[in-house]
Every structure is written in structure tokens, then in C-alpha cells.
Amino acid sequence: IAEAHRTGMGVKETPPVISQASRDYGSIMPSLTAEQERTGLTKKDLEMLDAGHKRQALRQDAEHLNRVRKVIPAFFKQVPVLRHLAPHSKALMIDLVQPGYYTRGQTVCDNGRSLMLYVVSGEAIVTDTTQQHRRVRRGEVFEGDELSRVSPTARLVCATQGCLTATLSSEALEGLREAHPEGHRHIRRQMDLAALWYTGDRDGSGLSPQSVRKWASDLRDAASREDLAKLRMMTDAHPHLVDVADPDQLEGSALHCAALRRRGGSVRVLLAAGASPGVRDRDAH
Structure with missing residues (x-):
């Protein structure tokens, strides 16, 4: 050693011996992602959470499709002025009918909106700042113009835990004019004649x-x-x-x-x- 110091030559250190067990352990240690380091969850935990989110999203999509399949046919069947529309007219209007779900106390329809609304399930109530006027029950059709005839502050509010509706607004129907002018004219004609018959x-x-x-x-x-x-x-x-x-x-x-x-x-x-x-x-x- 003294000779090495005197000649300026360093001592070559022997690297530590790594056992086979240590090598095997190192090879199976998972590499942590940023998400794992942030949450402290294992990769398996994260995969389970991801699968849960996917299942929830699929369940929501299924519920939405079920509502659409249930709501829109009921809408065309129950609204008098639409009940006898020709099949090709209904096909043009499928995307115009909007299903909606409301919870207790939520506003279903504001004053001044021109629309036809069908209550598929639950109940809604016509009310203003002073009193309640009438209930719109399951299976009933409501026209938005009725609110302005009640009072300037009247609105339609969900009165049950949940209320499922289908709505066709005049704005949506007018939007059909640009895409299908001939179809729009034919639909308006059919609806006007039906309105004369029913109202x-x-x-x-x-x-x-x-x-x-x-x-x-x-x-x-x-x-x-x-x-x-x-x-x-x-x-x-x-x-x-x-x-x-x-x-x-x-x-x-x-x-x-x-x-x-x-x-x-x-x-x-x-x-x-x-x-x-x-x-x-x-x-x-």
C-alpha cells in the first residue's frame, strides 16, 4: 500500500458480490408509474379502478340507450298531433326529440318556451311564486305555451324523486327546415291538421x-x-x-x-x- 501511495497508483477496489437471489428480486420489482407514486396504489389496484370506471360508463350508456328506446316511441304514441305522422316523417324527427331526467325541485320547463313535453315517468307541477296550479302526471302531454297563460312567473317543476320526460321544442323543429325543407313542410302540414282535429x-x-x-x-x-x-x-x-x-x-x-x-x-x-x-x-x- 505504501509503495502504491509512493508511486501514485490507486488501489483497485473489488466490487461487492451480488447474490443470485438479489438479482432475481431486482428483476421482479415493478417499475412505479407517476400515477402509482402519486396515489400509493399498486398497478393491480389501478387496473381495478380503471375497470370500475369503464363498467360505470358502460352502465350509464346502457341506461341512456334504454331511456331513448323507451322515451321516443312513447312520445310519438302519446302526443296527439304526432300520433298519426307518416313513418318517414317520424324518422326525420327522431333526433329532434330530447329525453330529459330531472330530480325533485328542478325546473323542467321555463316560461316562454314553445314545446311539447311528454311525462314518461314521475310527475311535474305547474307553479309560480304564489301557488301551485296543476300537476302533469305520468302519461300526460304538456305544452309550454300553457305557462304564459297561467302567469308570467309560472314554470314546470319536477314534483317527485325523479321525472323522465321527452321534449320537442319549436326551435328543434324549425332547425329541420334547413336540412329537409320538403320534409319539414310536410310535417308541419300534418301537425297543423292534427291540431285542428284535437284542439x-x-x-x-x-x-x-x-x-x-x-x-x-x-x-x-x-x-x-x-x-x-x-x-x-x-x-x-x-x-x-x-x-x-x-x-x-x-x-x-x-x-x-x-x-x-x-x-x-x-x-x-x-x-x-x-x-x-x-x-x-x-x-x-
Whole structure:
């Protein structure tokens, strides 16, 4: 050693002996990720958590799909003005109907919104700052315009633990105009005629639903008998009602009746009065 110091040569150290067991242990030690170091969880724990999140996401997706499959068919079946739309019209409107889920106390519909809302499950209540007005129960249809007729502060609020709804807003329906102008025009026409049948002529002659139905029945009868004088008198009085038809009747409008019975005179009078040859009957003919 003294000679080594004198000559300036260092002593070469022998590296420590590493046993085979130590080598094996080192080879199986997992390399920690930043997430493991931050949380203190093992890789297996993190994988289990990740699988749990995936299962929860899949469950939520399944619940959403179940709601959509349940809500949208019920919406078209229960809303009167949509019940008898032709299949291709419903297909255009599928994406416009929005399912919604609300908890107790949440606002389902604000004042001033023009929409049709169907309560699939639960209940909602029309209320303002002073009192409660009426309940909208499961299976009932609610029109947003009703709120403005109650009071300026009225709103529709979820009254049960949960409330599942389907909503079609006028904004969504108008958005269809740009994408499918012809389809939009046909849908609006069908809805307007159905509204006359179910709600009466509130913006025109003031006829009640019962009066509109009686008028449409008399018009079909006159067309079937080819009573041209009565046809002209009726269509002159209410030309905008000429296409009104009973959605549950196979014969449909007065023009359908005249065509089925080959009443050429009735067909000419009705067409001259503005009857649309594109109006469909119950079987979409």
C-alpha cells in the first residue's frame, strides 16, 4: 500500500458480490408509474379502478340507450298531433326529440318556451311564486305555451324523486327546415291538421274540436254523395279546414272519400277549394 501511495497508483477496489437471489428480486420489482407514486396504489389496484370506471360508463350508456328506446316511441304514441305522422316523417324527427331526467325541485320547463313535453315517468307541477296550479302526471302531454297563460312567473317543476320526460321544442323543429325543407313542410302540414282535429280552430274560425270534427264528417259525407252545392258552401266558409281528416278513419280526408268512390265532381270542387292531393290517410296513402 505504501509503495502504491509512493508511486501514485490507486488501489483497485473489488466490487461487492451480488447474490443470485438479489438479482432475481431486482428483476421482479415493478417499475412505479407517476400515477402509482402519486396515489400509493399498486398497478393491480389501478387496473381495478380503471375497470370500475369503464363498467360505470358502460352502465350509464346502457341506461341512456334504454331511456331513448323507451322515451321516443312513447312520445310519438302519446302526443296527439304526432300520433298519426307518416313513418318517414317520424324518422326525420327522431333526433329532434330530447329525453330529459330531472330530480325533485328542478325546473323542467321555463316560461316562454314553445314545446311539447311528454311525462314518461314521475310527475311535474305547474307553479309560480304564489301557488301551485296543476300537476302533469305520468302519461300526460304538456305544452309550454300553457305557462304564459297561467302567469308570467309560472314554470314546470319536477314534483317527485325523479321525472323522465321527452321534449320537442319549436326551435328543434324549425332547425329541420334547413336540412329537409320538403320534409319539414310536410310535417308541419300534418301537425297543423292534427291540431285542428284535437284542439279545434283556435286561431281561425274559433270552432271547438267537436265542431271541427262534425264539420269534417259532414264534408266527407257531402263529397261521398257528390253534393256539390253543399261542398262549395262548406269550403267557402272554412277553406283552411278542407284537408282535416279523422286520423282513426281509413278514408281520411274528403278528397280521399271522393276519389275512392270515383266522384269526379267532388274531386274537382275540393281541388279548386285548395284540397291537397298529398294529404295521407291512416295507412299513409
